[in-house]
Amino acid sequence: MNTIPPVFPQGTEPHRAVLRAPAEQVHAADLARLAERDSGPRPPGWRMSPRAVRSFIIGDDRLDVRRKFYGDDALIDRCIVTLMSQRGLLLVGEPGTAKSMLSELLAAAISGQSACTVQGTAGTSEEQIKYSWNYALLLAEGPTQRALVPGPMYQAMRGGWLCRFEEVTRVQPEIQDCLISLLSDKVIHVAELNGEDGTLYAARGFNVLATANLRDRGVHEMSSALKRRFNFETVRPIADRQLELKLVREQTEALLRHAQVEVELAPEVMELLVTAFQDMREGATAEGVVLERATAVMSSAEAVAVAYAACLDAHYFGDGAVGGEHVARQLIGTVLKDNPDDGKKLRHYFDVVVKQRAQRSAQWKRVLEARRELER
DSSP states (O other), X not given: OOOOOOOOOTTOOTTTOOSSOOHHHHTHHHHHHHHHHOOSOOXXXXXXXXXXXXXXXXXXXXXXXXXXXXXXXXXXXXXXXXXXXXXXXXEEESTXXXXXXXXXXXXXXXXXXXXXXXXXXXXXXXXXXXXXEOHHHHHHHOXXXXXXXXXXXXXXXXXXXXXXXXXXXXXXXXXXXXXXXXHHHOEEEOTTSOGGGGEEEOOTTOEEEEEEEGGGTTTSOOOHHHHTXXXXXXXXXXOOHHHHHHHHHHHHHHHHHHHTOOOXXXXXXXXXXXXXXXXXXXXXXXXXXXXXXXXXXXXXXXXXXXXXXXXXXXXXXXXXXXXXXXXXXXHHHHHHTTOTTHHHHHHHIIIIIIHHHHTTOHHHHHHHHGGGGGGO
């Protein structure tokens, strides 16, 4: 499944809206509607029953709750079951397969908030994960609860929430391993504080929901001890062309509404874009032409970004009608941004696949005319 972060619903006032709101705000109406009808049993600490969490993510036509995740519905069931257990959940997959979006949706439905997040980087420290100190208060008063600055994991354990850990494999192994005791014992010991103030036991509902890109697994391999404390679930790209087409169109239209941009976006242009992405992602076309796959990420998330950028190009620099040339210009930038050598693969795609399709389609002909952008 591929997608982009959630966007604002129709009707949001642009001058009052933030650039990006958390899932629990964006989908507040769906959450309220589900909570009102939710009569199922709830695990301790959960805001909603597992059935309601599932409906929130994959949709419920009876309650007018739209689908937010396009992909394997059985994956959602397995994720929810894991989060009810004593083990953490680790979502792995190629970049752009909506791992972060799925973790945000799960946290919003289960905990009622999704902002308790650690963003993993090479510089992430244990203090950023667990807790640190207000050093002015520490010097003035010594180690006290007032001087303690809770990190995301501390807040999640205190509140009984899910803590999201993004890009866990980008964090140094010795820092990753601080999660072992948190997942096993469900407790944080603050050595500087005495007595009960120095021990925080996790409230019911606490768990860790982490993500990792498959391309990053070689950066910092997780220890076997930490792996055993997670259930691994793989989020795969969308294989169904029509499903991906529906997703990309919906997300692009939502972005355009938020930006208050009106363009003419013909169905054949959107189909052209999704077809090109699937061709280069799969390494083969529907006509049977074998291609060398680009090293660039050709996910649905990137497809939405290209579609949106093409619409902005047509709106601000064209006549408002999105054509193949607008898609081609943005597609070239997407393919070439990771590896300049992908230019050869893209030229081959233009010379063999696009050229053939241009003989039958006016929009593909406009794509072919944009090939000169590759020579600049």
